[in-house]
Amino acid sequence: MKKYIFLGYCSLAFCTLISAQNKLVNFKKIKELGGIEEYLYQPNGMNILLLQDNASPVATVQIVYRVGSKHEVLGNTGSTHLLEHLMFKGTPTFIKSNKGSITDVLQNTGAQLNATTWYDRTNYYETLPSDKIELALQIEADRMRNSLLLKEDKEAEMTVVRNEFERGENNPNSLLDKEIWASAYIAHPYHHSTIGWKSDIENAPIEVLRNFYNTYYWPDNATLTIIGDFKKENVLELIEKYFGKITKAPNAMPQPYTEEPEQYGARKIVVKKPGELGVVNKAYKIPGALHEDLPALNILGQIIGSGPSAILNKTFVDTQMGIYAYASATNFKEVGLFTIGVGFPTTSKHEDIDAKISEVIAKIQKEGVTQDEVNLVVAKISAQTILGRDGSGVIASELNEAIASGDWTDFVTGVDRLKKVTPANVLRVAQKYLVEDQSTTGYFIPKQTGSQSQDATQVNNFMPEKEPFYYRHPEDEHSHEKTSSEILTQNSNASEITFDENVIEKTASAFKREKVAGIDVVSVKTSAKDFVTVAASISLGNFVNETKNPMISSLTASMLSKGTTLNDKFKFSEKLQKLGVNLSVNASTTKINIGFKCLKKDLDQVIVLLAEELRMPLFDQKEFENLKQQFTGNIQQSLNDPGERGGIALSQAIYPKGNPNYSLSVEEDLANIKNATLEEVKAFHKKYFGTNSMHLVIVGDTEGANLNASLKKSFKNWNGGVNETIKAEETSKAAAKTEVITIAEKPSAELFIGQYTGLKRADVDYIPFYIANYTLGAGFAGRLMQTVRDNDGLTYSISSRMGGNITTGGYWFVNASFNPNLFQKGLDATMVQVDKWVKDGITATELEHKKSNLIGSFKVGMSTTSGMARTILSFVERGLEPSYIDQYPKDIEKATLREVNDAIKKYIQLDKMIIIKSGSLDKEGNPLK
Structure with a gap:
């Protein structure tokens, strides 16, 4: 009898093994490097990258399509990016009338999700609790071939994307960068920016976007990446389940073949718009990311432009000729630019700054760099490569760019390529590429205006962004100071975050708190x-x-x-x-x-x-x-x-x-x-x-x-400092007010609606009101985004937040951007939602979803050491113990619908709204002529 049972058990185990092997036979392992396994799903040609790390119950699912703005032609520029937006509008399965929208379903798990478009690729990702991996795979497989792409959705989203374009036009550095690329590359499709030309954004027919989708959105043009907490056999079975039904592309996917013709002399462009600083950018043509010269060019950029010891800082900032200076090399797949930029007071002349940059280059080309300078950069990047890979979301982002460049293994081997660079290599690339006849120089000449107000806490943020990605939804750009203790209170897209029992090593010493020096x-x-x-x-x-x-x-x-x-x-x-x-x-x-x-x-x-x-x-x-x-x-x-x-x-x-x-x-x-x-x-x-x-x-x-x-x-014998509670007199709610701030030549205007609440973080009403506000204006799933943006198509960004120092009486506000011609319509649409929120409150279903969202985001937020450290610091600053981590989700869970809705009525009065209109509007709030 015992023998029979044993044989039966062996037979069952053998059958299970055979079954598992049969399920995985379609996955061909290509290679493994740096802990990353690459597979080819043979039935449809989809690439798969797996990086398993079971230390934290969080995973990132990302799909990268090898299609970007370089695949567009004249007349449909911006199509890749506009299509990216429409990919969130739903499928027959994931739509509000069925299971809920893609953003609703994912955010209700606590996921962080987004998508980005760039020259060489488009990616979609979600970082979420690892027990929700199947949901993410189901969604990504579904929208790969079943996205609705409706004309009415396109019409609404077009104005959203146009507002995103307009916001970029507000920024002098972004505007100058766009003009430089358009002048440097006149034939290669990197010529046009990823967001496209305004007329193409406005006029692209839905048929063009559907054709683009049906041409490039296929598994054999995609790399699926899963990073974090999973079991390989399980995720491969899920991939088979959801992607196995999708075939390869029925036709060959067109690829750009246009090559940039030879440049026969230096080019120069001038941009004149309102501003306060002059800018000179000199850009030189360079090859693509995998070219053998790119590591030396990247090191050259660091030596010239990064840190106090950088040549540009010594030349311009230390001498007070400039406010900031930088240098960088792009790492795109095909070609790129090595850019040197200087921002400077209007007391300096553009021609003098330009000439000084040329002197710096000439000196580098003559004297080269030292071995110590090269070693310093390599040591810095080597350490930062390890330190930067903190959490599955960050790793996914870096892998995304490596995939786009043409070889994901560069994510692993990139530092080794840098270590092979010699001073002679750096000198050679400086002489080869930083050639005046191959340069494009851009001048931003400011038309100065009068003065107004400015937040003094932002004074160190004067460096321009060198690579402006086009995200579906931007980070909060205009919130006040976001210190670690105010993540919850001031950022509607972030929740207060906590530990999961699997994240912390649960020993007696998991939390140690003591006085040291x-x-x-x-x-x-x-x-x-x-x-x-x-x-x-x-x-x-x-x-x-x-x-x-x-x-x-x-x-x-x-x-x-x-x-x-x-x-x-x-x-x-x-x-x-x-x-x-x-x-x-x-x-x-x-x-x-x-x-x-x-x-x-x-x-x-x-x-x-x-x-x-x-x-x-x-x-x-x-x-x-x-x-x-x-x-x-x-x-x-x-x-x-x-x-x-x-x-x-x-x-x-x-x-x-x-x-x-x-x-x-x-x-x-x-x-x-x-x-x-x-x-x-x-x-x-x-x-x-x-x-x-x-x-x-x-x-x-x-x-x-x-x-x-x-x-x-x-820190021995270091004494000093103060230990006192900040004092602030109670502020009474101000009367209703409307104010217009006129700024010329700004295609995107900003709306602020707000009022004083007096709420402090320790108040019993704080969490109920926070949940209420989160329902109105937090992220994609907030009411404001789903109505004023997604349904009405009036804005790229709209949110509501709680501002102010958390130990003093805070305030509540809504912030949105609108084209000046749509400003009043946007204001009206926003007030419709605010009015409904105050009068009717939120629903029981919304409360349930927001609680799930907030509590689910704990795992996601705590998957990085940075998120964990900032959150614990915010607790102890408020006089709490780190163990409040365990209490916070309970505080969220116990909030009742009545408490939430009572809090809205208690702290928000519709007749006390303060409205600020800022941009190219006249004193009546109408668009400037």
């Missing part, structure tokens, strides 16, 4: 390997209420990186670069924020450097004057930014001057910068820097990192 230290060991993330802060107490010059806090924090009494800024920066560490120290008017990520083996060295920067700043007078010019130049740029000016006008309408949430005008900021003295900076540092209110959270591979020993050694 006077610092409140929380240490959390996770499954991260070989690196840690540190987030820290120092409270400024009532500085904002007591100071005559609120710019001093930001100026002081920025001065810390300008050298110490032990190392000048060049030596100090080089020490950090060798470790691949970006040590961030910045300040608002309420606290100093500190953060870095480093390899575990380097933690002691980084702590030594952190202590040196915080405790022993050099405070050089020349550096201080230089910094003041940079601050001034950056603040001046906001004069032509409808979002900045509108946001500040809203704060000034809600709060009295002197309140921590009140924003000063540009005139006041400029005067404060001009009048700031180094003595004030030194006095601020002496009073506020210290351990009295310092919190530090370290997350990651903390075992054996010896943080405590490092802190005791480096």
Whole structure:
């Protein structure tokens, strides 16, 4: 009998094995590198990349189509991007009348989702709890061939994309970049920007988009990537289940074959629009990403333009000729540009800046670079490559670009290619490619305007984005300062995040909290390997209420990186670069924020450097004057930014001057910068820097990192700082008001609607109101996005948020962008939704979905050491224990429908709305003629 049972068991196991093998026979393994396995699904030719990491219950599912804006022809530019938008409109299965829209279904799991289009590819992705992988695969397979692509959806989405285009036209650097590419590449399809020409966006027929879809959206033109927590056999079975029904493309997919003709001399373009800074960009033609010369060009870009020791910074910023300077090489599949850019005050001449850039290039071409400079860049990128791969979503993003470049293995081998670069290689590529006759130079010549308001906390963000991706939905661009403690309170697209029991290593020492050298230290060991993330802060107490010059806090924090009494800024920066560490120290008017990520083996060295920067700043007078010019130049740029000016006008309408949430005008900021003295900076540092209110959270591979020993050694006998609660007088709700801020030549205007609520994070009504607001204006699934954007097609971005310092009385506001000709229509449509929200509240179904969304996002948010560190820091700053992680989802879950709807009526009065209109509108709010 026993023998019979044993044989029966063996027979069952054998049959199960055979069954599993039969299911996987269609998957041909191509190769494995760096832990990534590549498979070919033979029935339809789809590529598959699998990177298994079961440390956290989160996974990213991504599908990359090898079609981008380079596949477009004259008349249908922007089609790839517009089609990307329509791919979210649904299928017969995933539509509101059936299972719900794609965004609804995914967001209700807590997923982070989006899509991007670029020159060589289009990708769709979702990072979500790993038990929802099947849902993601079902959706991606379904929309690969079953997207509805309805004419009425296209008509609504066209105006959304047009508004995205208009927002880009508001930005001088984006505008100049577009013009340079169009001039540098006159034949190659990189000539036109990914978002396309405006007339094509407006006029492309739905038939063109359907044809594009039916030509390129096939499995043999796609790479499916799954990263994170899964079992290989399970996901391969799911791939077979959902993608096995889809055949290969019925026809060959057309590929661009146009080659760029030879350039017979330098080209120059000039853009004149309202602005405050001049810009000169010089761009040189270079080959594609996999060309043997690209690693040397990438290193050249770093040596010329990255960090305090960079040649451009020494040449322009340190001499006060420029506000910022950078250099970079694109890494596109076919061709690209090596760009050198300088932004500068209007006191300098474009021709002088242009000539100086040419001098820098000539010197490089004559003298070359040193082995030490090459080694420094390679060491920096090597470390940052490891540190940057923190979470499945980041890895998916990097793999996406490697796939687009033509070889996913470059994600693994890219650093090895860099390590082979010699100074001779760098000299050779500088001489070969940085040739004047092969250059295109762009001048942005500003037409200056009058002054208005600006948020002083943004003064360090003066570097332009070098590669503006076109996302389906942008990050929040105009919210006020988002410190770690305000992720929940100010960003409608982010939720307060917490641990899952599988993320943290559940030992007795999972959370360690103790005083070390006077610092409140929380240490959390996770499954991260070989690196840690540190987030820290120092409270400024009532500085904002007591100071005559609120710019001093930001100026002081920025001065810390300008050298110490032990190392000048060049030596100090080089020490950090060798470790691949970006040590961030910045300040608002309420606290100093500190953060870095480093390899575990380097933690002691980084702590030594952190202590040196915080405790022993050099405070050089020349550096201080230089910094003041940079601050001034950056603040001046906001004069032509409808979002900045509108946001500040809203704060000034809600709060009295002197309140921590009140924003000063540009005139006041400029005067404060001009009048700031180094003595004030030194006095601020002496009073506020210290351990009295310092919190530090370290997350990651903390075992054996010896943080405590490092802190005791480096921060011994460091006293000082304040430990006091910020004071703010209760503000009464302001009367209803409408204000127009006129800024000429801005094709996209900004709307702000808001009012004072007085809510503090500790209030019992906070979470109910947060859920209510989340329902109205959070992400794709918020009412505002689904109506004003998706149904009406009036805006690219609309959201509602909770603003203000979390320990003082906050405020609520809606922000949206509209074409000036559609502004009143957009305002009316927005107010319809706000009115309905206030009068009728939210539904029981919405409450259930939002709770599921918020709680599901815990796993996703905690899948990175950075997210975990910032969240724990926000808890301890508020006087909570890290264990609040376990309580927060319970607080969300226990909120009742009555509490949520009562909170809306309690804090929002329709007759007290403050409305700010900012952009190319006249005093009546009508479009400028």
